[in-house]
Structures are given as structure tokens and as C-alpha cells.
Amino acid sequence: MTDMLGDDGRETGGVSRRGFxxxxxxxxxxxxxxxxxxxxxxxxxxxEVQDWASMxxxxxxxxxxxxxxxxxxxxxxxxxxxxxxxxISSINFTPIHALDGTITPAGCAFERHHSGAIELSKDDYRLxxxxxxxxxxxxxxxxxxxxxxxxxxxxxxxxxxxGMEWAGAQLNGAQFTHGMIHNMExxxxxxxxxxxxxGVQPEGQWIFVEGADASxxxxxxxxxxxxxxxxxxxxxxxxxxxxxxGYPVRLVVPGWEGNMWVKWLRRIGVNHSAVEAREETSKxxxxxxxxxxxxxxWAMDAKSVITxxxxxxxxLHGAGPLVITGLAWSGRGAIERVDISLDGGVNWQTARIGTxxxxxxxxxxxxxxxxxxxxxxLQSRAMDDTGYVQPTKDALREIRGLNSVYHNNGIQTWxxxxxxxxxxxxxxx
Amino acid sequence: MSKSVLxxxxxxxxxxxxxxxxxxxxxxxxxxLPEEIAAWDVAVEPDGTGLPxxxxxxxxxxxxxxENCAACHGDFGEGAGAYPVIAGGEDTLTNRRPVKTxxxxxxxxxxxxxxxxxxxxxxxxxxxxxxxxxxxxxxxxYSNGIVDDDFVLTRENFTDVVMPNAEGFYVDDRVETExxxxxxxxxxxxxxxxxxxxxxxxxxxxxxxxxxxxxxPDRTAMASGTEDGAEDAAVTEEAPAEDAPVQEAAADxxxxxxxxxxxxxxxxxxxxxxxxxxxxxxxxGPVLNGVVGRHAASVDGFxxxxxxxxxxxxxxxxxxxxxxxxxxxxxxxxxxxxxxxRGLRDAEDRAAIIAYLQAHPG
Numbered sequence: 001m002t003d004m005l006g007d008d009g010r011e012t013g014g015v016s017r018r019g020f021x022x023x024x025x026x027x028x029x030x031x032x033x034x035x036x037x038x039x040x041x042x043x044x045x046x047x048e049v050q051d052w053a054s055m056x057x058x059x060x061x062x063x064x065x066x067x068x069x070x071x072x073x074x075x076x077x078x079x080x081x082x083x084x085x086x087x088i089s090s091i092n093f094t095p096i097h098a099l100d101g102t103i104t105p106a107g108c109a110f111e112r113h114h115s116g117a118i119e120l121s122k123d124d125y126r127l128x129x130x131x132x133x134x135x136x137x138x139x140x141x142x143x144x145x146x147x148x149x150x151x152x153x154x155x156x157x158x159x160x161x162x163g164m165e166w167a168g169a170q171l172n173g174a175q176f177t178h179g180m181i182h183n184m185e186x187x188x189x190x191x192x193x194x195x196x197x198x199g200v201q202p203e204g205q206w207i208f209v210e211g212a213d214a215s216x217x218x219x220x221x222x223x224x225x226x227x228x229x230x231x232x233x234x235x236x237x238x239x240x241x242x243x244x245x246g247y248p249v250r251l252v253v254p255g256w257e258g259n260m261w262v263k264w265l266r267r268i269g270v271n272h273s274a275v276e277a278r279e280e281t282s283k284x285x286x287x288x289x290x291x292x293x294x295x296x297x298w299a300m301d302a303k304s305v306i307t308x309x310x311x312x313x314x315x316l317h318g319a320g321p322l323v324i325t326g327l328a329w330s331g332r333g334a335i336e337r338v339d340i341s342l343d344g345g346v347n348w349q350t351a352r353i354g355t356x357x358x359x360x361x362x363x364x365x366x367x368x369x370x371x372x373x374x375x376x377x378l379q380s381r382a383m384d385d386t387g388y389v390q391p392t393k394d395a396l397r398e399i400r401g402l403n404s405v406y407h408n409n410g411i412q413t414w415x416x417x418x419x420x421x422x423x424x425x426x427x428x429x
Numbered sequence: 430m431s432k433s434v435l436x437x438x439x440x441x442x443x444x445x446x447x448x449x450x451x452x453x454x455x456x457x458x459x460x461x462l463p464e465e466i467a468a469w470d471v472a473v474e475p476d477g478t479g480l481p482x483x484x485x486x487x488x489x490x491x492x493x494x495x496e497n498c499a500a501c502h503g504d505f506g507e508g509a510g511a512y513p514v515i516a517g518g519e520d521t522l523t524n525r526r527p528v529k530t531x532x533x534x535x536x537x538x539x540x541x542x543x544x545x546x547x548x549x550x551x552x553x554x555x556x557x558x559x560x561x562x563x564x565x566x567x568x569x570x571y572s573n574g575i576v577d578d579d580f581v582l583t584r585e586n587f588t589d590v591v592m593p594n595a596e597g598f599y600v601d602d603r604v605e606t607e608x609x610x611x612x613x614x615x616x617x618x619x620x621x622x623x624x625x626x627x628x629x630x631x632x633x634x635x636x637x638x639x640x641x642x643x644x645x646p647d648r649t650a651m652a653s654g655t656e657d658g659a660e661d662a663a664v665t666e667e668a669p670a671e672d673a674p675v676q677e678a679a680a681d682x683x684x685x686x687x688x689x690x691x692x693x694x695x696x697x698x699x700x701x702x703x704x705x706x707x708x709x710x711x712x713x714g715p716v717l718n719g720v721v722g723r724h725a726a727s728v729d730g731f732x733x734x735x736x737x738x739x740x741x742x743x744x745x746x747x748x749x750x751x752x753x754x755x756x757x758x759x760x761x762x763x764x765x766x767x768x769x770x771r772g773l774r775d776a777e778d779r780a781a782i783i784a785y786l787q788a789h790p791g
Contacts, residue, residue: 086702088551273476281535294598301611399607403527
């Protein structure tokens with residue numbers, strides 16, 4: 001399908017058709033290649049009575065709170081140890097390559113801490129509203145239960161997601177290139193209600209939100225956003241927030257970079273201007289080619305990635321029907337369309353949206369193809385309801401240069417080889 | 430209608446006047462007390478709002494820096510390990526590898542004061558007094574060449590300091606500069622010449638091992654690495670036979686499991702700098718596997734302070750007793766140690782952490 005010779009004429013694709021058949025046959029154990037028609041001997045898993053069909057299984061309450069079955073024990077968060085100085089102020093990645101649908105199970109949703117995940121009980125929890133308000137207030141966790149609340153599904157993406165890919169393809173796996181994201185259903189109080197309870201004074205134009213952990217991670221948010229769709233969340237996916245996601249209370253800032261979703265939320269200050277804290281000046285700003293930097297780059301632009309096949313999800317079944325699937329999202333609205341290219345961006349076809357996630361939430365897309373077994377250069381391209389089309393990495397670099405760390409929403413390319421292997425690559429003409 | 434209800438209604442009416450939209454209130458929560466607000470509302474803004482009274486000079490700041498900050502950021506702000514570099518980096522922001530420091534990048538001095546005071550030192554945060562924070566901030570300015578060594582930073586002169594990169598930031602303009610380009614209709618076919626691979630992630634060794642099960646055909650040579658790994662595993666399997674006597678001996682001295690469990694809790698204070706266990710490596714502090722019973726300053730590849738080096742050469746052995754004394758007051762026990770840790774005042778905590786370390790033999 002694609003010319004996979006490099007600049008130097010080096011064959012990057014690899015093997016001949018016959019070689020492929022041999023390799024794939026070995027890899028897939030032969031029988032699987034031809035699908036159902038290839039079955040020659042009766043399958044003992046069918047003809048013989050298996051233990052699980054004869055003996056009883058585990059009783060109820062064997063695991064009062066269940067974990068995934070042991071066969072799935074590789075579907076876990078993973079870190080990249082060279083990224084940070086220590087594991088306390090660090091990050092790990094959601095195994096998006098191994099998940100389907102759009103909701104991220106909390107147990108494998110990525111973690112990012114600046115001073116470690118703290119243990120803060122509901123009894124010890126306090127939330128204070130201070131600053132330019134008529135009534136500085138303190139709420140307990142029980143107080144918060146008595147405010148009206150709403151449920152919304154939102155993605156939370158770290159601004160540094162795909163940040164290691166600015167200078168070129170680096171990490172080999174969707175988990176590592178795009179796994180600083182999760183998508184959960186939150187129950188929470190509209191922040192507007194808490195601010196109205198305290199009475200924001202006219203000169204109050206910003207809020208400053210802080211965590212209770214030792215980093216006291218603090219971010220400034222314009223009042224307009226705070227009064228719009230920000231939630232003070234207490235549950236995710238129906239259960240109390242996990243410790244690593246800010247138990248018992250975190251901020252949810254739909255569509256905006258994850259660092260603003262302050263965990264273990266302890267104070268909301270109402271100010272006349274932005275605090276310009278460390279995490280909104282030294283970090284989470286975008287250094288441009290002229291040496292100046294963009295600040296307040298809060299919204300996460302439209303983005304997508306094919307989660308399978310991907311480097312950690314090679315094609316093990318050989319040629320034939322192949323499901324291509326992935327995730328798309330936009331911090332400025334809802335995903336309207338996703339296109340997929342099999343040839344590195346020369347030709348595109350529109351994918352089927354499996355789950356339309358809505359505003360500021362993940363959508364799931366599928367493209368069901370008949371793979372002929374030849375190499376492909378897979379790309380996905382998201383479009384949101386503002387008309388924004390996800391750009392190529394080169395188009396972003398043309399504007400932002402190579403020194404950015406954050407907000408890389410460029411199109412990802414996976415090279416698929418004849419043996420079913422998948423690799424993170426970049427392409428050019 | 431009672432007088433108090435009337436009062437309440439009047440108050441509500443006033444609130445309604447103050448806000449354009451009539452806000453419903455629930456009368457939940459309680460008034461925050463002045464001392465509570467003082468304890469938590471400590472953020473400092475660029476115009477100095479939030480700064481408390483106080484002052485600090487460069488020399489006092491240097492002492493505090495060495496004690497509290499240098500373990501991670503280096504004696505002169507040059508950074509240690511992968512921790513942030515604080516000083517230097519002038520005129521590097523357009524380089525291929527820019528060095529973003531307080532001097533080269535941070536636009537506001539308030540950010541330095543606020544972050545040091547509210548979030549540092551790492552692992553022992555929110556303990557610095559206002560004067561300490563002024564002093565450390567003064568030292569950071571000095572180490573970046575922004576002030577002279579006789580400089581005293583105060584609340585009064587705070588906003589007089591102009592940061593070198595004060596004009597280096599502008600508000601997000603993506604909507605104006607990028608959207609016109611990125612909202613053009615998406616091309617669907619023959620969108621350009623055929624493409625080829627220009628970069629491959631497998632050219633780098635950046636990805637964690639063990640996550641890729643099928644390699645590109647031309648990379649199968651790399652799979653021999655897996656075979657080497659298998660050989661290593663075989664060697665490891667044989668090894669315990671020789672080690673067995675040692676392990677038995679260790680078992681005789683096995684620490685109290687309850688103490689070890691308690692020590693795991695105390696370990697939280699150590700683990701931001703030290704590692705133990707199978708994959709432990711030197712970080713800000715040396716690997717602590719087998720520390721109980723070994724010579725001080727004996728971990729290969731770790732850069733100890735001169736005074737620790739000297740102690741090791743002089744024969745200091747980390748026994749439960751010497752460790753206990755060191756951990757009670759690290760800087761009192763060994764003036765000049767790079768371990769930026771205030772110590773464990775509680776004898777039970779010390780016994781627990783020593784037991785925990787004993788449970789991690791070398």
C-alpha cells in the first residue's frame with residue numbers, strides 16, 4: 001500500500017510476500033491464519049469437558065472489591081523512569097492501547113503528582129473560599145454533600161501528553177505517546193454554586209485553586225470559566241475518587257489542561273488578577289521559536305490516536321478482517337468526525353464513530369478494513385464542532401518550533417509491517 | 430414576622446443587588462476565621478499582594494540554601510540529578526536546548542517567593558518562615574547574577590526587582606494565529622506526494638523494556654537482547670545456591686516484622702531521595718539496600734559530600750546505633766552532609782526505619 005523505503009533507499013518495510021506468509025504463519029501458529037476454514041482437527045477445548053465446565057468456580061465475596069482477572073495483569077499504568085527525577089513528583093500512563101469504549105477504569109487511569117499521592121480522609125477534609133468574597137467560608141465534606149450536583153463525562157489530559165514526541169518519534173507505544181489522558185464520569189458541585197455561596201465581589205476576576213498536598217499545586221482560572229462548567233467533584237465512575245486522583249475532592253476543569261484539575265482541593269481564592277504561580281509561568285507555558293513564551297494556553301486542542309493496532313497491540317492474526325480503532329477528543333467542543341489514512345496522510349477515509357462522547361469527552365472511532373498484509377502508515381485526524389482539523393506534527397512545528405514541551409496535538413503515525421509489528425514513526429515526502 | 434427574619438431578608442436583598450443574576454444561597458458552611466485564612470491564604474501575586482512583612486539577605490539565604498535546597502538543586506542552583514536547574518541559562522531560550530531557570534525564564538519574582546514558601550523544600554514543604562523565604566529568594570537572585578552579595582530583599586523593595594525575562598510572555602494567541610490555518614477544509618485524497626518513514630522510535634532506546642512483543646522485521650536482531658536476558662535469568666537462578674548461607678545468616682538477624690511494617694510508613698519521608706528494592710538505583714541519595722552494616726560512603730557511583738567521604742574512609746560503619754544518631758539530627762551528627770533532611774526526632778520512628786532498612790539487604 002505504501003512505499004516504505006527511507007531516504008537512503010533502505011528498505012524499512014522488510015520482507016517479501018512469501019517471507020511474510022512464513023513469518024506470520026509461525027507467529028500466529030498457522031491455524032489462525034485462514035480463519036474458520038483452516039480448522040482441520042477437532043478442538044479439544046470443545047470436544048473435551050474442561051475443568052471449568054465441570055467443577056464450580058469461586059463463590060461470591062471471594063473478592064469484596066474486584067480486580068481484573070489475572071490474564072489481564074499487563075493492562076496497567078506504566079511510567080517512563082527517565083522522564084522525572086524521582087517517582088514522587090512524576091507521571092505514569094494509561095494503557096489506552098488495551099482499552100475499548102471511552103470510559104477509563106479508575107484503577108488504570110494515569111497519575112500525575114507533584115508531591116506524591118496523599119491520604120486525606122473525608123473527616124479531615126476542609127475547603128476554604130477566601131479573597132474577594134462577601135463571606136469567606138469553610139466547608140466540610142458533609143457540607144459539600146448538601147449542594148446540588150451534576151454528572152458529566154470529561155477527559156482529563158495532561159498538557160505534556162505527547163510532549164516527548166515534539167522533536168521526533170521517541171516512545172514506542174500509544175500508552176507512552178498518548179496515555180496521559182483519562183475519561184471518567186464525575187459527580188460534582190458546579191463551582192458556581194460554591195462561589196455564589198461566598199458572594200464574589202465585582203473586582204474578583206480570577207480564582208486561584210490550591211491542593212492540600214505538599215506541592216499545594218496552585219492554578220489561576222478566569223472567573224468566567226469558574227462560573228461556567230467547572231465542577232468540584234467527589235466521585236468518578238460512580239465511586240469515590242481514588243487516592244491518586246485527589247480523594248476526597250478534586251477540581252474538574254472541562255477541556256483544559258490536567259494540571260488545572262487540582263487534586264485534594266483545599267482553597268479557592270478569589271483574586272483581581274492571576275497569581276502567576278510556578279505551574280503557570282515556569283511550567284505549562286509554551287516556549288516559541290523567538291524565545292518568547294505563550295502563557296495561559298489552557299484549552300486542549302482537538303486530537304486523536306489509533307489505539308489498536310499500535311506498537312503494544314501488533315496484528316497477530318495476519319491478513320483479513322482488521323479492526324482499526326482509537327480515541328478522539330477536543331477541549332473546545334465535541335468531536336464531529338475522525339478520518340483515517342492507511343498511507344501516511346495521502347488519502348483519507350472517514351471512520352465510524354462508535355461512541356460520540358460529546359463536549360470535552362473522549363469519542364471512540366472504528367474503521368473495519370480488509371487488510372491485505374502489506375505495510376501501512378496509519379494515521380487518524382480528528383475534527384471538532386468548531387471546524388478545527390487536527391494538524392500534522394510538522395504543521396505545528398512550523399509555528400511553534402521544536403522547543404515546546406506541552407500541547408502537542410499533532411497527527412500520530414504508526415508504521416504497520418508485514419509481520420504485524422507496529423512502530424511509532426514519523427513520515428515525510 | 431420576627432426581627433431576625435426581616436434582617437435576613439434585607440441582607441438577601443442587598444446580595445441580590447450586588448450580583449447581576451440572583452444567586453441562590455444554601456446557608457451551608459461556616460465563616461472562615463481570620464487565623465484560618467492567614468494559615469491557608471498565603472499565595473503571593475506579581476504586584477506583591479500577599480507578601481508578609483520580613484526580610485532576608487544573600488548570605489543568610491546561602492546557608493539556608495545549602496541546608497534545604499542544594500541536595501536537589503546543587504550548591505549554586507546548577508541542579509542535581511534530573512531536578513530543576515535554578516540558575517544560569519541566560520540567552521538560551523532560542524537554542525535547541527534552552528535552559529529555563531529563574532534567571533533565564535521566570536517572569537515574576539513573586540513566583541519564586543510563593544513557590545519556595547508554599548511548596549518547598551521537596552519532602553519537607555511549608556516550613557520556611559517569611560524571613561527564611563526572603564533570604565532564599567535573595568540567594569536565588571544572587572546566584573542568577575540579578576543582585577549583588579550585599580543585597581537584602583524586603584517586602585518594601587520586592588517589586589523593584591525586575592526579572593530578566595519579565596517581557597518574555599504573551600497570552601495564548603492560538604485562536605488568532607493557528608485557527609485560520611487549522612480550520613481549512615480537510616483534504617481527503619491525493620493530498621500530496623507519497624511519503625516515507627523519516628524517523629523511527631526504535632532507533633532510540635527510550636521505551637520501557639518488555640512492552641513490545643512483535644518487532645519490525647528489520648529489528649529482529651534486537652530480539653537477541655531477549656535471549657541475553659534469558660541467559661541472565663538462568664544465571665540469577667543459579668546464584669541463590671551460593672548465596673544461601675549468607676541469606677541464612679541474615680535470617681538470624683531478621684528485624685521485627687512489626688517494626689519493619691511501621692518503618693514502611695516512615696520510609697515515605699526518605700523515598701523522594703532514596704531507593705531500596707530490586708530495581709533501586711542512586712538518585713538524589715544513594716541506594717540504601719544493605720546500608721545497615723556497611724561502611725559510610727561506600728555505594729559505587731554516588732557523589733558523597735566530602736565530610737561523608739571522610740567519615741567512610743575513617744571507618745564509620747552504619748550500625749543501628751550510628752544510624753540512630755545520624756537520623757536523629759543529620760546535620761548535628763555530621764556537619765556538611767548533603768542529606769537535606771531535618772531528621773527523625775521520634776526514637777520509635779528511627780527504630781522502625783532502621784528495621785525497614787535491615788529488611789532490605791544488599
